[in-house]
Amino acid sequence: MAEYFVFDIAESLLRKLASSVYEEASRAYHVYEDVQGIKDTLSIVKGVLLDAEEKREQKHGLREWLRQIQNVCLDAEDILDGFEYQNLRKQVVKASGSTRMKVGHFFSSSNSLLFRFRMAHQIKYIRHRLDKIAADGNKFGLQRIDVDHRLVQRREMTYSYVDASGVIGREKDREEIIKLLMQPLPHGDGDGDRSLCVIPIVGIGGLGKTTLAKLVFNDKRMDDFFQLKMWVCISDDFDIRQLIIKIINSASASAPIIFLAHHENINNLDIEQLQSRLRYTLSCQKYLLVLDDIWNDDRAKWIELKDFLKVGAVGSKILVTTRSSSIASMMGTVPSYILEGLSMENCLSLFVKWAFKEGEENEYPNLVEIGKEIVKKCRGVPLAVRTLGSSLFLNYDLERWKFIRDHEIWNLQQKKDDILPALKLSYDQMPSHLRHCFAYFSLFPKDFGFAGLEISSLWVALGLLGPPVGSQKLRNIARQYIDELHSRSFLEDFEDFGHIYYFKVHDLVHDLASYVAKEEHLLVNSTQNIPKQVRHLSVGETDSLSHALFFKSRSVRTILFPIVGMGVDNEALLVTWITRYKYLRILDLSDSSFETLPNSIAKLKHLRALTLENNCKIKRLPDSIRKLQNLQLLSLRGCVELETLPKGLGMLISLQHLHITTKQSILSEDEFASLCSLQSLIFEYCDNLKFLFRWAQLTSLQVLHVQSCGSLESLPLHILPKLEVLLVIRCEMLNLSWNYESQIQRLRMKFLHVENCPRQQRLPHWIEGATDTLQTLLILNCDSLKLLPEWLTRMSHLKMLHIVNCPQLLFLPSGMHRLTALEDLSIDGCPELCRKCEPQSGEYWSFISHIKRLSIGETREGHLLFRLQSRMRLKLRD
Structure with missing residues (x-):
């Protein structure tokens, strides 16, 4: 059943109604009373929306009521946006100073008299609809809830037992986790305590994190290595008191003889007594504690619990399972163990186990062949394999098997412990604004390669992002949303170059998006x-x-x-x-x-x-x-x-992103100077352009991307005071050093990508002006580049440096060790330089060995230009 995003939509509409633009416009067009009426009614309705969403499955008719509220809010937004458009038109007419345009504006459908009449009628109708729907809501007995504290339905509590013979394909993972548990980790938890180590297992819902933890927990080696083992499922609220009780009870079950003398009902103890009993239980014991299914992201609560647990003996370990990489980072004292999907072979074995009685698959080879195709859609997720396999158990009808093969998982009937409900738990835990953005992924085909900036622009166009705080930019809010979705294991194949980033959505997550947005x-x-x-x-x-x-x-x-x-x-x-x-x-x-x-x-x-x-x-x-x-x-x-x-491009005063391919040789500088909101500008295959601009100040431009502009000779960096991102790709005539070497100006540049610039023998000196800001530097296919300057080592914020296919580059600056912020260094296609950077033996190894992520002689991400073109759906011309 489809989800609604009514709370988020109502909140967005209320923000608009409260803005000065809408208030002034409503007064000017004599609809102030009706607009305020809509605002007041919507404020009342919004207060009960969260309660309505909680109860929509229990109360008949509530889903339809929510749908009506959502529709009237969206219709109101469509109508009220007319105010915004009218205001923008007035700004353009006023700025033009053209009598002809003013006369044309009067006789157009948007002149004040016609507009006033039309808006008054439409707004009255919206107010009437909203009032009626709001009155209908009274019959549901809804309570006012102003803050989103909805209880998220968690899965049922887990237990520690597992039949190891029924688990397929996790032997290697089990050995890796046991190795981590048994090896000494002298750094402890980072707080100076050497007795506690936290190992997180992270992965999407249904991947088998709990099953893997069970395999480890029940391995006999763990009985010999740890004096005490405890299993606690945390999937409900992270209540410290209840967690202490669960840990004590689990310890008692693990070693009942020790606790016979203390047998009592600990549920009646207060928190002081409980923490004392917990410390006594764990004191001087080398223990293994599994905390399964963590959802809590409140660091203060985790630290409070962790402080109670630090009394164990040296070598005590905590194994955590969670769907969130950010939670894992908060809790873990070692890098997270990222659980991958099962191999196709293991998935098929698991499918056969659930779809047939033992040995029966040999009687139905045609069904097994269809089963192989069914397994592909599970993308290595064991719970999805089990869901589809069990739905076919004792069913030998060929058409039924083909139906399962040919239909999306979200179209199939699901039980409460199947894959779609399991994934929906993660969706239910999202804040409403994130759900709304997530649903938009359903409009793209499976395995689609998303460019972060592309999807962000669409979210902005639809008004799906929350309001900026202070000077915060919308693109930064969008990046926060994407990072959060990534943290919740919804995104995969994430490639991050700073300003530019790419990702895909797991096929099963795509099914979830289609399910909630259908x-x-x-x-x-x-x-x-x-x-x-x-x-x-x-x-x-x-x-x-x-x-x-x-x-x-x-x-x-x-x-x-x-x-x-x-x-x-x-x-x-x-x-x-x-x-x-x-x-x-x-x-x-x-x-x-x-x-x-x-x-x-x-x-x-x-x-x-x-x-x-x-x-x-x-x-x-x-x-x-x-x-x-x-x-x-x-x-x-x-x-x-x-x-x-x-003509008249400069009248697009809201334009933020302009991407151009044109045969023009000269651009209208006046037009571009009028684009007061322009943030990103891309020129591609503009073969006749020699110069972009000479004097037009593009004071708001932050991103400039020029690619395959074969005649371009220079870039106007002096007229781009706010430029943060520059990409220069395949511009053979361009001399990046031309006209900028006389003086070094302070730049705001954070991201610089230079590719296929054959005339560059050295990096242009003006880059030094970004010493305090540059974070990403990508240099690709510069055949003539011979030297990296020593001033490069003063880039105090440089995090990523990639040098690819620069065969004449032989040396690194001697001060590379000073790049303390550098986290990612990749060098490939530079034979001599790669030799000098070889681990241990290379003469530059001591310069770079401190860098967290190193790739020498092999390019992890492949050719970045190919990524840019394929993900942004561009076609190359010869």
């Missing part, structure tokens, strides 16, 4: 029925394009084409969408092949993101695009036939 988010194929309430749509198959044209909802906010090579080739289809879906926020037409973009695109006043990447036929854009005052992202990357940028 009523409003939809990846369309040719056979699906499209729900009338869908708001976010993604086209997943070529055959589904005509099918997607006819969906009923007129409140669609997202249309995506995420699959490489599949787009729109029909301008009439675009005209239909523009006419029908006037509340679109995101229109991604990547890989399309229409020749002209309709003038009517200007009707999409709510549009925040417009992507035309890799359209190889489009030659011009309509000048009407300048009316999209809400537009934040415009991507024209790979539009290799685009002759010129549209």
